[in-house]
Amino acid sequence: MLKRRATILGATGSVGQTTLTLIDAANKAGDAEIEVVAVTANSKVEELAEAAIACRAEFAAIANPHAGEELAARLVGTGIKSGAGPKAILDAAAMDADWVMAAIVGAAGIEPLLVAAERGADIAFANKECLVCAGDAVLEAMERGGGKLLPVDSEHNAIFQVFDFERPHRIRKLILTASGGPFRDRDPSTLTKITPAEAVKHPNWSMGAKISVDSATMMNKGLERIEAAYIFPVDKDIIDIVVHPQSVIHSMVDYVDGSVLAQLGTPDMTIPVASALAWPDRINTPAEQLDLTKVGHMDFYPADEVRFPALRLARESLDEGGLATCVLNAANEVAVAAFLKGHLPFLDIAGVTEHCLEKVRSNNAGSDLSEILATDKLARDHAWQRVEALAGRA
Ligand code: NAD
Ligand code: MG
Numbered sequence: 001m002l003k004r005r006a007t008i009l010g011a012t013g014s015v016g017q018t019t020l021t022l023i024d025a026a027n028k029a030g031d032a033e034i035e036v037v038a039v040t041a042n043s044k045v046e047e048l049a050e051a052a053i054a055c056r057a058e059f060a061a062i063a064n065p066h067a068g069e070e071l072a073a074r075l076v077g078t079g080i081k082s083g084a085g086p087k088a089i090l091d092a093a094a095m096d097a098d099w100v101m102a103a104i105v106g107a108a109g110i111e112p113l114l115v116a117a118e119r120g121a122d123i124a125f126a127n128k129e130c131l132v133c134a135g136d137a138v139l140e141a142m143e144r145g146g147g148k149l150l151p152v153d154s155e156h157n158a159i160f161q162v163f164d165f166e167r168p169h170r171i172r173k174l175i176l177t178a179s180g181g182p183f184r185d186r187d188p189s190t191l192t193k194i195t196p197a198e199a200v201k202h203p204n205w206s207m208g209a210k211i212s213v214d215s216a217t218m219m220n221k222g223l224e225r226i227e228a229a230y231i232f233p234v235d236k237d238i239i240d241i242v243v244h245p246q247s248v249i250h251s252m253v254d255y256v257d258g259s260v261l262a263q264l265g266t267p268d269m270t271i272p273v274a275s276a277l278a279w280p281d282r283i284n285t286p287a288e289q290l291d292l293t294k295v296g297h298m299d300f301y302p303a304d305e306v307r308f309p310a311l312r313l314a315r316e317s318l319d320e321g322g323l324a325t326c327v328l329n330a331a332n333e334v335a336v337a338a339f340l341k342g343h344l345p346f347l348d349i350a351g352v353t354e355h356c357l358e359k360v361r362s363n364n365a366g367s368d369l370s371e372i373l374a375t376d377k378l379a380r381d382h383a384w385q386r387v388e389a390l391a392g393r394a
Contacts, residue, residue, distance in 0.1 A: 001031075001032065001033060002026070002031065002032035002033070002034070002277070002278050002281060002283060003032070003033045003034070004032070004033075004034045004035070004097075004098060004099045004277070005034075005035050005037050005096065005097045005098050005099070006019075006023060006034050006035070006036055006037065006097055006098075006099045006100070006101065006277075007036070007037045007038040007039070007040075007092060007093065007095060007097035007099075007100045007101070007116070007121075008020060008036065008038075008039050008040070008100075008101045008103065009040050009089070009092065009093060009100060009101060009102055009103060009104050009109065009112050009113070009116075009127075010040065010041070010101070010102070010103035010104040010105065010109070010126075010127070011039035011040060011041055011048065011051050011052075011103075012041040012042075012044045012047040012048055012051060013041075013103055013104075013105060013208050014206065014207050014208045014269070015101070015103035015126045015152065015208075015269060015273065016039075016041075016051075016101065016103045017051075018269045018270055018273050019101045019103065019124075019273050019277070020036075020039075020051055020054070020055055021270075022270055022273055022274055022277065022285060023036065023055065023277070024054070024055065025284075025285070025286055026274075026277075026283050026284070029284060031283045031284055032277075032278075032283060034277075035056075036055040036056065036057040036058075037057065037058050037059065037092075037095045037096065037097040038057055038058060038059040038060070038061065038092035038093075038095050038097065039051050039052050039055065039057045039059075039060050039061075039092075040060070040061040040062070040063070040088075040089050040092045040104070040112070041061075041062055041063070042062070042063045042064060042104075042108075043062065043063065043064040043067060045062060045064075045067045045070045045071050045074065046074070048060055048062055048071065049071060049074035049075055052075065052078075052080050052082075053075070053078055053080065056080075057080055058080065058081065058095070059080065059081045059082065059083070059091070059092055059095060060075065060080055060081075060082045060083075060092075061082065061083045061084070061088035061089050061091060061092040062082070062083075062084050062088065063084075063085065063086055063088075063089050063108070064084065064085075065084050065085035065086075066084075067084055068082070068083065068084025068085070068088075071084060086111075089104075089111075089112050090111060090112055090115050092112070093112035093113070093115040093116040094115050094116075094119065097116075097121055098121055098122060099121065099122045099124065099277065100113075100116040100121045100122070100123050100124065101124045101126065101152070101273075101276075102116070102123055102124065102125055102126055102127045102130065103124075103126040103127060103152075104127055105127065105129070105208055105210050105211070106127075106129045106210065106333050107129050107130070107133045107134075107329060107330065107333065107376055109127040109129065109130050110130050110133060110134050110137075110138075110369075110372075110373075111369075113127065113130050113138060113141075114134075114137065114138065114141045114369070116147075117138060117141035117142045117144075117145050117147060118141045118144060118145050119145055120145035120146045120147045121145070121147045122147045122148040122150060123142065123147055123148070123149055123150065124150045124152050124273070124276035124277065125149060125150065125151050125152055125153070125156075125231075125276075126152040126153060128153055128223050128224060128227045129223065129329050129333070131226065131227045131230045131231070132223050132226045132227060132325050132326070132328070132329045133325065133326045133329045133330065133372065133376060134326065134367075134369070134372045135226070135229075135230035135325070136367035137367045137368070137369055137372060138230075139230060140367055148279075149231065150275075150276035150279055151227075151231055151272075151276070152269075152272050152273055152276045153224060153227060153272070154250045154251075154267075154269065154271075154272045155176045155177065155224055155228070155250055155251040156224070156227060156228060156231055156232075156251070157250070157263070157271075157272035157275050157276065158249075158250035158251040158252075158262065158263035158272075159174055159176075159228065159231075159232065159251045159252075159253055159263075160231075160275075161263045161275065162252070162253050162261035162262065162263055163232060163253055164253075164255075165233070168232070168233045168234055170255055170256050170257075171234055171238070171253055171254070171255055171256070172238065172254045172255060172256050173238050173239075173240050173253075173254035174228055174232060174234060174238060174239045174240065174251070174252075174253055174254075175240045175241075175242055175251060175252040175253070175254060175260075176221060176224055176225065176228060176239065176240065176241050176242070176251050177241075177242055177243075177244040177247070177249050177250060177251050177252070178218065178220075178221040178241055178242070178243050178244065178303060179202070179203060179204050179205070179215065179243070179244070179245055179246075179247045179267075180218070180243040180245055180301070181202065181203075181215040181216045181217075181218060181220075182198065182199070182201055182202060182203055182215075182216055183216055184243065184245065188307060191346055191347055192345060192346070192347055194216070194345075194346035194347075196209075196213070196339060196340045196342065199212065199213050199216040199339070199346060200212040200213060200216075200340075202215055202216075203245070204245075204246075204247040204267040205247065205267050205269070207269075209340055210333070210336055210337075210340075213336045213339060213340065213349070214310075214332070214336065216346070217308065217310045217346075217349050217350060218303070218308035218310050218311050219310035219311075219313075219314065219332050219336075219349075219350070219353075221241050221303065221311060221314075222310050222311045222313065222314020222315065222328075223314060223329070223332075225239050225241065225314055225315060225318060226314060226317075226318050226325050226328075229318060236318055236319075241303040241311065242300050242301070242302070242303065243300065243301040243302070243303055243304075244298060244299065244300050244301075245299055246295060246298050246299065247267040248264050248265070248266075248267075248290065248292075248295050248298055249262045249263075249264050249298065250262075250263050250264065250265060250272075251263065264290055265287070265290050266287055266288045266289070266290050268287040268288065270285045270286065270287040271285060271287050274287075308350075309350040309354070310332070310349070310350045310353065313328060313350060313353055313354055313357060314328060316357075317357060323371070323372065323375045324357065326372055326375050326376055326379065327356055327357055327360045327375060327378075327379040328353060328356075328357060329376075330356070330375075330376045330377075330379035330380045330383065331352055331353040331355075331356035331357065331360075331379050331380070331382070331383040332349070332353045333380070334352070334379075334380050334383035334384055334387065335348070335349040335350075335352040335353055335383060335387065336349060338352075338384075338387040343387060343391055344387050344390065344391070348390055351390075352383050352386045352387060352390070353383075355382070355383075355386050356379050356382045356383050356386065359382050360375070360378050360379045360382055
């Protein structure tokens with residue numbers, strides 16, 4: 001029987017909700033005994049309180065410091081303790097869960113993740129921005145803590161399932177599959193008028209707003225290349241990207257003898273979350289079973305760095321090293337937020353990121369947290385200035 005004490009950082013988000021639903025289903029089916037220690041969110045008080053009550057968490061933390069009173073009021077009589085402000089999120093991460101789902105979106109998730117990693121929790125990694133921004137610091141904290149790193153991003157989870165960690169030198173290539181997002185076939189000249197509503201509508205996956213926009217620009221796959229370079233002990237130059245619109249093969253490992261191992265499944269995040277929750281065991285999930293006769297055929301295309309410049313920017317910043325990937329991530333977060341608010345045209349997202357990569361040079365190898373956070377802030381400031389300059393132009 002699977003037994004865990006679990007904390008969900010980012011419990012109100014798409015991955016957080018998938019995790020809580022799965023835990024509930026596994027407990028009810030008698031497949032597992034999973035106690036929820038803490039749940040956290042940014043500002044959705046009502047959703048957080050509901051989630052905390054439904055999973056009988058011990059503690060609920062909201063990042064917005066002004067939301068503390070309302071959260072406490074909603075939890076009166078439940079016995080669930082609560083806290084507010086960024087420190088409360090760190091307190092949640094510090095509690096004694098042995099499994100922590102890192103599902104906060106963006107670099108805001110770094111510090112809570114480091115707290116959980118340092119104290120030795122197994123970490124289910126959804127938050128790719130943490131690795132892109134602070135990969136060395138995160139891996140060093142994991143090493144010191146001794147917990148397991150369990151990838152949740154579907155591509156990395158797929159590779160993790162077929163990766164020979166004892167013989168990484170026998171691997172010729174890691175092949176990340178990409179759906180190509182909603183604009184894979186669109187005439188590029190029509191992309192100027194893309195609205196946030198169109199960009200967040202992903203053809204295969206249902207996800208949070210930021211990652212959906214990243215999928216539309218294909219920055220998501222660029223970030224995943226960097227994420228893979230940190231997670232797997234291989235040379236970054238053997239990581240390839242292939243467009244596979246059906247999202248049935250979630251990624252592959254190509255071995256020196258010509259064997260290519262893949263993990264397949266329906267495009268449902270329940271599957272990689274379940275894999276990270278139960279690993280190395282497996283549990284039942286309500287995910288739809290894969291029926292290859294219904295899939296019929298699968299297509300594969302090369303990834304196009306000209307149509308999707310974000311792919312090139314991510315590859316170049318990984319090649320550059322130092323904190324270039326931190327700059328890439330921070331600038332992209334700002335540009336995506338500006339796009340979602342209607343302040344930046346879709347096609348300028350990559351432009352803002354490229355501008356920041358040129359302006360903010362950081363050659364320091366980065367595992368020092370204060371340096372990482374300073375670089376992240378500098379890149380954000382440059383990105384906002386660029387967004388404002390472009391808005392003034394219009
Ligand atoms: P989401 O926007 O749906 O949820 C984000 C969560 O983070 C929410 O609970 C929110 O309250 C919390 N949060 C946001 N800002 C915060 C802050 N400043 N402080 C504390 N908490 C904060 O996002 P999502 O789609 O669930 O994605 C979460 C992470 O998982 C992202 O890094 C994403 O790239 C990754 N991921 C998601 C999917 C998916 O299917 N959604 C797939 C692979 C990887
Ligand atoms: Mg992914």
